[in-house]
Amino acid sequence: MGKLSERSLTRRQIEGMIADGKAVFLYKGEVMSVNAWMPYHPGGDTAIKHMIGRDATDEVFALHSEDAKRRMKSYIIGKYDGAWENFLPPIKGGVFRKYNGPEDDEEERLRMRLDLDAASDSTPSSPTLSATSSSEDSFPLLDPSLRRRRVESSSSSVTTVEDETEVPPGHFDGDYLTRQYIEADLAKYPSLQNATQKEIAQKYRDLEVRIRAAGLYKCNYWAYAKECTRYAFLFASSMWCLRNGWYKTSAFFMGAFWHQLVFSAHDAGHMGITHNFQVDTVLGIIIANFLGGLSIGWWKRSHNVHHIVTNDPEHDPDIEHLPFFAVSHRFFGSIFSSYYQRYMPYDAFARFFVPMQHYLYYPILLFGRFNLYFLSFEYLFKGLGPRKGPAAWHRYLELAGLVVFWYWFGYGVVYKGIPNGWDRFSFIMISHMVTMPLHVQITLSHFAMSTADLGTTESFAQRMLRTTMDVDCSEWLDWFHGGLHLQAIHHLFPRIPRHNLRPTQKLVMEFCKDVGIPYAIYGFYRGNEEIIGRLAEVARQAKLLAECQKVMQEKGEFGGF
Incomplete structure (x- = not known):
């Protein structure tokens, strides 16, 4: 394995491996091919499939024991030098090209130089929202289900096609809503530029070192x-x-x-x-x-x-x-x-x-x-x-x-x-x-939070904080909530014993302030208000959709969502 693990692989070579059906991801700059391990994985193969083509360093580190990470070394097939740009995994609709040789590497290097030049010319401080044309090949970051919603992105910025018109009364437009939710998140959270997200990822890893040094992993x-x-x-x-x-x-x-x-x-x-x-x-x-x-x-x-x-x-x-x-x-x-x-x-x-x-x-x-x-x-x-x-x-x-x-x-x-x-x-x-109350606690931390897919450049830490809320309560009530009220902290560091989540919370708050990620925390009553409000909002959308479908049927019109 020694010589094999030391060879440098190109992005196109890795893409070609995935096109050939190999489950390949990156961990700390090393390229892993784990098809042989997938049937044995205690957490199931679906979790691994979501990491194919991605830098899975933070996900692997958060969810695996030290022993598991040591055993992973046997699946190293090479290394990747430089900053990695995530692919969209096949399970989410990512399409991969076969590797045809060194000429593909040269073509890829040219593309990346052009991307860097474009990024240096624009250097926006936040994702840009502007009108642009759409094509099937223009969506390397966002979920394929959003392609028909005309949402485009690149490694340096996210661009959405803005429709200047409001949704007419009595008309349900799911595409419009999808765009609005994505744009709301883009305005609220740090830029999706690679440089910004990699800085967040690095500070998240630095935070983990501080937490470990503070003994917060000790039970x-x-x-x-x-x-x-x-x-x-x-x-x-x-x-x-x-x-x-x-x-x-x-x-x-x-x-x-x-x-x-x-x-x-x-x-x-x-x-x-x-x-x-x-x-x-x-x-x-x-x-x-x-x-x-x-x-x-x-x-x-x-x-x-x-x-x-x-x-x-x-x-x-x-x-x-x-x-x-x-x-x-x-x-x-x-x-x-x-x-x-x-x-x-x-x-x-x-x-x-x-x-x-x-x-x-x-x-x-x-x-x-x-x-x-x-x-x-x-x-x-x-x-x-x-x-x-x-x-x-x-x-x-x-x-x-x-x-x-x-x-x-x-x-x-x-x-x-x-x-x-x-x-x-x-x-x-x-x-x-x-x-x-247990089922309320489980749903409370997520149902009212964002369900938008911001693409493959978003860091693990930002996604966890964007989709998860904490519930505030007096410390003496922690026994009743059992740690599930500190879900944002838990999602960032799942293996920290729950009795150490509260002291970890202070460090996470400092991290959020440093990187500019909003930290969602509500009291139990307010959290329930948020979740009922979200369910009521979607319920109103469902009623509007039903009314639209009824009108279409009466007019003899047909169409999908």
Whole structure:
């Protein structure tokens, strides 16, 4: 591997490899080809696919243990000298050309010189908005779904085609809305020029060094001892009430037990407890599967993708909730989910629920835990996790965990512990509905934030802060929120133990002020106002779309979103 890893590769050579089907990305200037690892990756192959053609340094560093990063060295196939310009990954519609030899390298060098000359002539301090022509080859940065929206970009700036006319009353224009949301973000956040974003990335890496030096990656095991005491109290209270025939009270304590338990499962899934992959995974399986009836493997597969393409309607499973919720008008186009590998139709059910989603938000979330059961069963019974490698045996332990859970909870507590059908039903519904605040917390940090795709030059740090909010609360309430209220901090540094997120917050605030990225933080009440406001806004758009379609049908006109 020595000589192979030392060879310098050109951009066109790397592009040609991707065109040939190789999963290639950059990490700290080294070129990785990881096709052989994808079936073994504990976080699933979809997360890797989103990194193909990109400099994945920050994503890899944020989400992987030191041991995993050391093992990655075996996949190095060369190095790249100079500043890398990200490609749009194939999973997002990127198109790659075959490599035909050195003449392609010369052509690429000429193109890059022309780009640099153009950038030095303009040197705008912020992305430029102006009219320009459109072509299929003019969109190297933005998602292909935006190509038909006539949004163009280059490595040095982002240019959008501005339509000077307002949307006429009674007319729904999804393209116009897409442009407006993108332009709002461009005006609010730092320039997407390569130089600006690379400076942000470097300062983010410097911040990580400061955080590590401050010992904030070290786990406070005494804090977990207190957590375990709380879990034991809630579970014992549920069992005591059950024994005394106080079934509804017992159900409340059971739900509170699950609500609190999930926070530690989340920590274990991110290797935030011992920082050892196998140890933390086993802890996560014990907590999630054996005690909660949910799959930690499913959560990892979904959550890793969420951390990489946060709030992207076509790619982030954490905001794909049709037919019940749509947090962006882009869902009206019956999008194709790259995670679920299927279309999410904006069908009759969606047209019924979405216009009322701001009213239905809390009632629907009362049933959120039942959906988690379904997703867990689907993941384990379909064998969607790795079948080989260091995580292959986890599936069998997880299945054993579900058997144990349904034995102690389904048979022991619900069937044997409760004498009649109505009380059993009440116990199940109350215990599951009590976990609703957890689902509010999970959605609160993202539903009200940006869903725009600003392209391939945007740094990992800026995207995380643009798509995620923190929820402010008194420090003594941190136990209730379980660290999920500090999601912006968590998204920047997922492996930091949650008991260290609050001191990390001060350093992140300094970072945001330094680089000029707005740091979104709201109180719990205001955060809920923001999310209900966003859902109401999309609901109004859905009603307008329905009215437009009705008028078109009456006039005999036909057209798509």
